[in-house]
Amino acid sequence: MIQQVSDSELELMKIVWANGGSVLYAQIMEELTKSGRTWQKNTIITLLSRLVEKGLLKTNKIGRRNEYTAVVSESDYQAAQTQTLLNKLYEGNAKGLVTTLIQREMLSSEDYEELRQFWEKERDGR
Amino acid sequence: MSVVMKIVFSLSLSGSLLILVLFFGKPLFKNRLSRQWQYYIWLVVIVRLLLPIAPETSMIGELFANMNQAGHSNIQTPAFPTMENDTTQIVPMEKSTVIRYQESVRNGGKASVTEIPVKSMKKRLWQNLWIPWLVIAALLLIRKITLYQSFVKYVKAGHREVSDTDLLDRLAQVGEQAGVKRPVELYVNSLVPSPLLIGFFRPCIILQTADLTEEDFQYTIWHELVHYKRKDMFYKWLVQLTVCLHWFNPLVWLMGKEINHACEFSCDEAVIESLGEGERRAYGDTLFRAMGTGGGCKDFPVYVTLSESVELLKERLRVIMDFKKSSRLVTTISIVFTVAMMMGATAMGAYVVPVRIVNIRVNRVALGSTSSELTRTEGLNADNSSIGNQGAADNKIGEKDLAEYWAEQYYEKDMVLQFGAVFSALDESVQKKWLDRVYISDDISFFSEAVFQLDSGSPLIEEYLEKAYVDDKINYFSVLISSIDSGSPLIGEYAKRAYADDEISFFSVLIDEMSTGLLQSWQDKAQEGDMDISFQSILLDSDDLKPWLLEAEQEDAKQYQEWGITKEGKNYYYLNQLIRVFSDQYDGEMVFRTLNWNPAGTVDVKVTRNIRNKIMSVEYMTAEEVTELFGSDDFSNWEHEEGEDAAHKEEIFENQKKKEEEIDPENDVYRLDAEELPEDVRNQMMDHCEIRTWYIYHSEGQQYLCYRGFAWSYGYQLTYDEKGWQINIQRFQKKDYGDLLLALPDNGSITVYCDGQEVALTEMER
Numbered sequence: 001m002i003q004q005v006s007d008s009e010l011e012l013m014k015i016v017w018a019n020g021g022s023v024l025y026a027q028i029m030e031e032l033t034k035s036g037r038t039w040q041k042n043t044i045i046t047l048l049s050r051l052v053e054k055g056l057l058k059t060n061k062i063g064r065r066n067e068y069t070a071v072v073s074e075s076d077y078q079a080a081q082t083q084t085l086l087n088k089l090y091e092g093n094a095k096g097l098v099t100t101l102i103q104r105e106m107l108s109s110e111d112y113e114e115l116r117q118f119w120e121k122e123r124d125g126r
Numbered sequence: 127m128s129v130v131m132k133i134v135f136s137l138s139l140s141g142s143l144l145i146l147v148l149f150f151g152k153p154l155f156k157n158r159l160s161r162q163w164q165y166y167i168w169l170v171v172i173v174r175l176l177l178p179i180a181p182e183t184s185m186i187g188e189l190f191a192n193m194n195q196a197g198h199s200n201i202q203t204p205a206f207p208t209m210e211n212d213t214t215q216i217v218p219m220e221k222s223t224v225i226r227y228q229e230s231v232r233n234g235g236k237a238s239v240t241e242i243p244v245k246s247m248k249k250r251l252w253q254n255l256w257i258p259w260l261v262i263a264a265l266l267l268i269r270k271i272t273l274y275q276s277f278v279k280y281v282k283a284g285h286r287e288v289s290d291t292d293l294l295d296r297l298a299q300v301g302e303q304a305g306v307k308r309p310v311e312l313y314v315n316s317l318v319p320s321p322l323l324i325g326f327f328r329p330c331i332i333l334q335t336a337d338l339t340e341e342d343f344q345y346t347i348w349h350e351l352v353h354y355k356r357k358d359m360f361y362k363w364l365v366q367l368t369v370c371l372h373w374f375n376p377l378v379w380l381m382g383k384e385i386n387h388a389c390e391f392s393c394d395e396a397v398i399e400s401l402g403e404g405e406r407r408a409y410g411d412t413l414f415r416a417m418g419t420g421g422g423c424k425d426f427p428v429y430v431t432l433s434e435s436v437e438l439l440k441e442r443l444r445v446i447m448d449f450k451k452s453s454r455l456v457t458t459i460s461i462v463f464t465v466a467m468m469m470g471a472t473a474m475g476a477y478v479v480p481v482r483i484v485n486i487r488v489n490r491v492a493l494g495s496t497s498s499e500l501t502r503t504e505g506l507n508a509d510n511s512s513i514g515n516q517g518a519a520d521n522k523i524g525e526k527d528l529a530e531y532w533a534e535q536y537y538e539k540d541m542v543l544q545f546g547a548v549f550s551a552l553d554e555s556v557q558k559k560w561l562d563r564v565y566i567s568d569d570i571s572f573f574s575e576a577v578f579q580l581d582s583g584s585p586l587i588e589e590y591l592e593k594a595y596v597d598d599k600i601n602y603f604s605v606l607i608s609s610i611d612s613g614s615p616l617i618g619e620y621a622k623r624a625y626a627d628d629e630i631s632f633f634s635v636l637i638d639e640m641s642t643g644l645l646q647s648w649q650d651k652a653q654e655g656d657m658d659i660s661f662q663s664i665l666l667d668s669d670d671l672k673p674w675l676l677e678a679e680q681e682d683a684k685q686y687q688e689w690g691i692t693k694e695g696k697n698y699y700y701l702n703q704l705i706r707v708f709s710d711q712y713d714g715e716m717v718f719r720t721l722n723w724n725p726a727g728t729v730d731v732k733v734t735r736n737i738r739n740k741i742m743s744v745e746y747m748t749a750e751e752v753t754e755l756f757g758s759d760d761f762s763n764w765e766h767e768e769g770e771d772a773a774h775k776e777e778i779f780e781n782q783k784k785k786e787e788e789i790d791p792e793n794d795v796y797r798l799d800a801e802e803l804p805e806d807v808r809n810q811m812m813d814h815c816e817i818r819t820w821y822i823y824h825s826e827g828q829q830y831l832c833y834r835g836f837a838w839s840y841g842y843q844l845t846y847d848e849k850g851w852q853i854n855i856q857r858f859q860k861k862d863y864g865d866l867l868l869a870l871p872d873n874g875s876i877t878v879y880c881d882g883q884e885v886a887l888t889e890m891e892r
Contacts (some may be wrong), residue, residue, distance in 0.1 A: 006287075007289070008289060008291045009289065039295060040294070040295045041307075042294075042297070042301060042308075042309040043291055043294035043295050043297075045309040046294055046309045046311060046312070047289075047291075047294070049309070050287060078565050082526030
């Protein structure tokens with residue numbers, strides 16, 4: 001069970017994932033500056049240590065620097081979050097979710113066709 | 127009353143006086159001196175309450191010492207006359223030791239046995255009062271700690287982390303302002319009574335709500351961070367510890383409360399110091415609002431809060447508005463008051479147990495036991511001061527305890543002589559313990575030093591003799607047997623036993639210790655021949671030679687000392703200079719009592735004695751004399767056979783021999799044993815040479831110099847020139863038998879000088 005994280009924490013996780021799952025503090029700082037964030041150093045450290053506590057990151061000392069490594073991959077995290085969403089909103093019924101996506105045109109017909117082919121292939125493969 | 131309780135009560139009493147001073151002085155300085163000072167001045171009181179250290183004479187110390195005399199005079203005995211009266215030096219004590227000693231005082235007092243039961247019951251109660259005191263103190267402390275833990279748990283159970291990065295950023299900024307570098311966690315828990323800070327090393331601020339105005343948030347955070355920065359948590363726990371130990375003293379409880387308040391005041395002061403008038407008002411508003419949102423839990427003891435009670439809050443608000451920066455005068459007065467408090471605390475003192483008398487006694491004992499031997503006394507003198515000082519510092523008491531302590535120290539530091547000195551001051555039971563210990567761990571040096579300190583009639587010696595004999599430890603046995611009187615029947619008994627058990631080594635050790643009469647009787651028995659050959663031989667060999675040699679050696683040493691010569695090991699010293707060539711010679715004769723050569727030496731010394739062994743003169747030797755004696759005053763060409771007492775000579779000459787070989791392997795000159803001779807040469811020589819005649823024999827390019835019955839160790843020096851070989855032979859030490867055999871290249875005639883005299887050579891024909 002992956003613990004819930006706040007938006008700012010998720011933002012940090014995304015940076016970690018985008019950098020191959022392992023970053024130094026300085027890299028995080030760089031990425032945040034690029035995206036226009038001006039968080040205080042201690043704020044970031046606090047957020048990172050919360051992520052460590054929640055089991056999404058682990059730290060490695062490299063000399064005096066901390067390297068943060070993702071314990072949970074992005075797709076695992078997405079899957080877990082989707083599962084939570086499914087359970088919460090659709091009582092575990094994935095069809096309901098897909099229906100909503102199609103009805104509200106959040107899924108285009110091309111997307112749908114692509115998914116269908118993907119599905120057929122997967123099924124034959126098994 | 128037990129000493130522990132006396133210490134505690136005296137600390138409590140002198141602490142209380144200081145507390146009263148601060149309480150009564152409070153109206154005077156409350157609004158005049160800084161709140162910081164009013165907070166930290168309590169540290170002086172806490173130190174007084176916790177540390178049992180006092181100067182030599184102090185108010186409270188005297189008081190308790192006198193009380194002690196009054197209480198104990200009826201059971202004092204002459205055995206411990208000075209112990210309690212002497213309070214001139216006061217040093218802290220280790221509790222357990224104190225108690226033990228105290229008990230020994232009681233047990234030593236005969237009167238205590240005859241005391242009526244009720245009185246002794248009461249006494250015993252007083253005596254053991256420290257137990258309930260300690261138990262209650264421990265329980266209180268444990269309760270406080272568990273209460274704090276459960277509070278932390280309670281707070282953490284309901285908390286939510288603040289994930290608003292704006293708030294976190296502001297927290298970080300305020301932290302920077304307040305000088306807190308560490309990242310601080312921020313939580314919200316609506317159940318906490320007021321904003322607070324927990325965690326000693328990972329600071330963690332818990333707010334009732336994150337929904338605060340910017341100002342409120344900032345001041346609240348700031349206040350808590352100042353607490354963290356000043357390590358108020360540690361101070362608070364120090365106070366809690368003090369309160370627990372002085373649980374019987376209501377003034378100390380009051381002090382605890384007072385310090386908690388002072389803590390908040392001084393924290394406020396630290397915050398508003400850097401604020402302007404308007405900001406101060408805003409800070410007051412924050413305090414006021416924090417009061418309103420108070421949550422559910424009240425009785426938790428130690429945490430750092432923002433607000434406490436209405437009364438306190440009012441006071442704090444007033445103080446905030448009245449805040450003035452300290453003037454220089456105020457600072458000066460603060461310093462003066464602080465110094466006064468410290469001096470007061472010192473002068474008040476406390477009751478601590480005197481230890482000095484004990485040290486003096488041990489020193490005396492140690493010196494007394496060693497005055498007989500020079501080196502021992504020296505060893506100890508160097509350490510006397512440290513026995514005293516360290517003894518005091520290490521909180522030890524009791525003559526025996528101290529000696530025991532030092533025995534342990536010296537043993538660990540491998541200081542054998544010092545160990546022996548304190549060993550003699552130990553109780554017999556402790557001595558036995560030590561003997562066991564060094565015997566088991568096979569420390570023969572410590573064992574022999576210890577045995578040396580025992581009386582020659584000590585039962586311990588007898589006991590260990592038996593043990594060493596049974597365990598077949600000859601070295602321990604010999605140490606023990608040599609420390610008993612030579613007339614002791616034990617020697618005869620063990621001799622019989624060793625003889626019966628066929629323990630020749632033990633027997634030979636015993637021979638050395640036998641009285642003349644006993645030895646004679648054994649020798650008579652050996653003469654009769656009815657004895658194992660080995661026992662017989664050591665008995666008949668032993669003669670009276672050993673005592674005679676010993677006597678001669680002692681006589682020599684004494685005479686040498688009179689003339690400024692000392693001997694240490696194999697080294698001789700003259701007026702503290704290491705001697706190179708040392709010759710002790712009978713006047714006008716080439717007969718030496720001692721001839722010693724030490725390559726490391728710097729001076730050559732000649733002792734001349736008359737025929738009755740009296741030293742007539744001691745002089746430096748001239749180079750000529752050395753040359754005369756050794757044929758040369760530089761020893762580079764010397765080859766030498768080792769004298770039994772001069773291993774170093776052998777080494778030197780060995781080296782030179784090697785050198786010679788390197789330099790000129792062709793001209794190989796060497797001494798050899800008869801067995802090493804070529805067979806024809808040997809046959810020729812052994813068959814035809816008479817003893818005590820010098821022979822030369824030529825064979826296959828070699829020539830051999832031979833003298834049968836040359837019962838000396840000797841050295842020789844060679845020169846080779848156009849006239850041929852010149853050999854200077856110098857005799858050193860008498861031996862029982864021996865031959866002189868030298869091999870030289872057959873390339874020249876030989877001239878031989880023995881002890882400077884040319885000798886006649888006989889050419890041996892094939």
